[in-house]
Amino acid sequence: xxxxxxxxxxxxxxxxxxxxxxxxxxxxxxxxxxxxxxxxxxxxxxxxxxxxxxxxxxxxxxxxxxxxxxxxxxxxxxxxxxxxxxxxxxxxxxxxxxxxxxxxxxxxxxxxxxxxxxxxxxxxxxxxxxxxxxxxxxxxxxxxxxxxxxxxxxxxxxxxxxxxxxxxxxxxxxxxxxxxxxxxxxxxxxxxxxxxxxxxxxxxxxxxxxxxxxxxxxxxxxxxxxxxxxxxxxxxxxxxxxxxxxxxxxxxxxxxxxxxxxxxxxxxxxxxxxxxxxxxxxxxxxxxxxxxxxxxxxxxxxxxxxxxxxxxxxxxxxxxxxxxxxxxxxxxxxxxxxxxxxxxxxxxxxxxxxxxxxxxxxxxxxxxxxxxxxxxxxxxxxxxxxxxxxxxxxxxxxxxxxxxxxxxxxxxxxxxxxxxxxxxxxxxxxxxxxxxxxxxxxxxxxxxxxxxxxxxxxxxxxxxxxxxxxxxxxxxxxxxxxxxxxxxxxxxxxxxxxxxxxxxxxxxxxxxxxxxxxxxxxxxxxxxxxxxxxxxxxxxxxxxxxxxxxxxxxxxxxxxxxxxxxxxxxxxxxxxxxxxxxxxxxxxxxx
Numbered sequence: 001x002x003x004x005x006x007x008x009x010x011x012x013x014x015x016x017x018x019x020x021x022x023x024x025x026x027x028x029x030x031x032x033x034x035x036x037x038x039x040x041x042x043x044x045x046x047x048x049x050x051x052x053x054x055x056x057x058x059x060x061x062x063x064x065x066x067x068x069x070x071x072x073x074x075x076x077x078x079x080x081x082x083x084x085x086x087x088x089x090x091x092x093x094x095x096x097x098x099x100x101x102x103x104x105x106x107x108x109x110x111x112x113x114x115x116x117x118x119x120x121x122x123x124x125x126x127x128x129x130x131x132x133x134x135x136x137x138x139x140x141x142x143x144x145x146x147x148x149x150x151x152x153x154x155x156x157x158x159x160x161x162x163x164x165x166x167x168x169x170x171x172x173x174x175x176x177x178x179x180x181x182x183x184x185x186x187x188x189x190x191x192x193x194x195x196x197x198x199x200x201x202x203x204x205x206x207x208x209x210x211x212x213x214x215x216x217x218x219x220x221x222x223x224x225x226x227x228x229x230x231x232x233x234x235x236x237x238x239x240x241x242x243x244x245x246x247x248x249x250x251x252x253x254x255x256x257x258x259x260x261x262x263x264x265x266x267x268x269x270x271x272x273x274x275x276x277x278x279x280x281x282x283x284x285x286x287x288x289x290x291x292x293x294x295x296x297x298x299x300x301x302x303x304x305x306x307x308x309x310x311x312x313x314x315x316x317x318x319x320x321x322x323x324x325x326x327x328x329x330x331x332x333x334x335x336x337x338x339x340x341x342x343x344x345x346x347x348x349x350x351x352x353x354x355x356x357x358x359x360x361x362x363x364x365x366x367x368x369x370x371x372x373x374x375x376x377x378x379x380x381x382x383x384x385x386x387x388x389x390x391x392x393x394x395x396x397x398x399x400x401x402x403x404x405x406x407x408x409x410x411x412x413x414x415x416x417x418x419x420x421x422x423x424x425x426x427x428x429x430x431x432x433x434x435x436x437x438x439x440x441x442x443x444x445x446x447x448x449x450x451x452x453x454x455x456x457x458x459x460x461x462x463x464x465x466x467x468x469x470x471x472x473x474x475x476x477x478x479x480x481x482x483x484x485x486x487x488x489x490x491x492x493x494x495x496x497x498x499x500x501x502x503x504x505x506x507x508x509x510x511x512x513x514x515x516x517x518x519x520x521x522x523x524x525x526x527x528x529x530x531x532x533x534x535x536x537x538x539x540x541x542x543x544x545x546x547x548x549x550x551x552x553x554x555x556x557x558x559x560x561x562x563x564x565x566x567x568x569x570x571x572x573x574x575x576x577x578x579x580x581x582x583x584x585x586x587x588x589x590x591x
Contacts, residue, residue: 117152153542183326312338329346380396390422394425416436416439438586440578462585
């Protein structure tokens with residue numbers, strides 16, 4: 001019989017406006033919701049050069065709009081040279097930063113340890129290695145909590161290793177965040193580097209970032225560098241848009257005409273740029289956008305269409321990559337129906353918190369004539385949160401889980417945490433446990449320990465997700481769990497063993513016996529396993545989080561049990577035990 005103290009509280013159930021912060025994990029003090037510092041606004045344009053920038057590494061950068069060369073952190077080309085003049089398109093704006101506003105590249109990121117970020121040395125000193133890992137990570141992770149942890153690591157204010165330029169590392173961080181669907185977080189990173197210290201890699205990442213945020217104006221400071229070192233034709237279109245923002249119709253038309261005559265850019269993409277130009281008041285004629293012959297939704301098409309409220313066909317949205325769908329959810333100018341359609345996947349992936357997901361659905365339900373499906377979902381959510389009778393609230397949650405999968409569990413996290421432990425929920429309330437842990441409410445879940453049957457799926461979720469180890473975990477109880485395991489090849493039981501072993505919650509002999517019975521080798525040695533354990537030994541939580549992400553790409557069916565074992569063990573070793581528990585519990589819920 002399991003005997004653990006009950007410790008939980010009834011949580012508020014009010015629906016609030018969408019936010020990006022995730023619920024905090026327990027024990028108290030871990031991952032508390034914080035107000036993330038707002039990104040710095042773009043510098044104001046000025047017609048003439050400003051004061052000299054602060055020196056970096058003993059070199060005083062010029063006071064003119066620079067071009068970029070190599071991986072230096074400041075411009076090194078004087079405006080009187082032919083190269084600089086060639087880089088400037090007609091109508092290009094010049095920007096200058098006063099000395100007091102300039103930022104160093106030695107530490108980049110908005111999230112400090114005081115605001116929930118990782119320590120400055122979280123990625124250690126192997127900068128090129130970290131950058132290579134970021135470049136090879138596709139951003140689509142099996143674990144929602146793995147995604148949340150990786151985002152936290154990537155936006156933390158971390159020190160730049162001596163082996164890499166800070167702007168280059170920022171570019172790789174932003175690019176990975178974009179692949180994860182985290183457009184707003186990517187903008188935080190891009191805006192943490194002064195535009196005139198951007199390397200070619202960061203300029204390319206900045207272009208994608210501002211397109212993902214549907215903010216064409218954000219491209220303007222990077223136009224000279226983009227023309228010199230990026231895709232000339234797309235940057236000429238950006239230059240035209242920026243000229244339009246200053247009311248210079250002539251240079252804008254010249255730039256668009258030059259791109260059109262090159263034949264290097266699809267006519268449709270040029271039309272989108274003209275549509276944006278028309279929105280500035282500098283266009284000579286209205287532009288009609290027809291999607292008939294468009295085969296796919298690119299970042300350019302998403303950003304330009306969204307910025308000008310051009311409806312994107314549902315077929316293209318449905319076929320778009322997962323990260324672009326997440327951009328749409330985070331873009332407030334996207335039609336509410338399109339945001340709601342993409343929201344479940346964003347919630348499952350970790351782009352939306354439980355609170356943000358519920359708030360979005362609540363806001364959508366107040367729109368005129370919401371869809372029948374949305375009306376039914378929000379009605380069930382209201383019942384799950386607000387009905388006086390606990391059994392009725394659980395019944396509403398159960399109906400949501402039956403049709404909504406893991407996204408529905410995310411949406412009911414707070415409601416599940418507020419359900420009184422004495423409520424009748426059946427013999428194996430694993431979905432209730434999974435819903436609570438999807439929001440990080442592990443102490444609330446612990447209150448249910450005395451009510452669950454040993455060896456049940458709910459017991460397994462609690463065995464790895466609870467703040468404290470359960471009594472009586474051994475090879476026999478794992479065997480009981482395996483008896484009811486209906487997953488393919490017993491993967492759920494293998495994940496249970498991997499989680500328990502990684503957390504150190506099962507005796508070594510018992511783990512070896514269970515592993516033998518299941519035919520799984522948790523101690524398998526590979527280049528990846530050695531890398532993540534070495535990072536854990538060096539106490540580099542950021543590197544561990546990044547390596548964990550590389551080991552969880554794809555779906556849960558693609559994650560070997562020994563990967564989960566090393567991920568959980570390494571996270572626990574670097575002080576990220578709460579995330580380790582949430583990832584292990586999520587595996588048992590979603591397999």
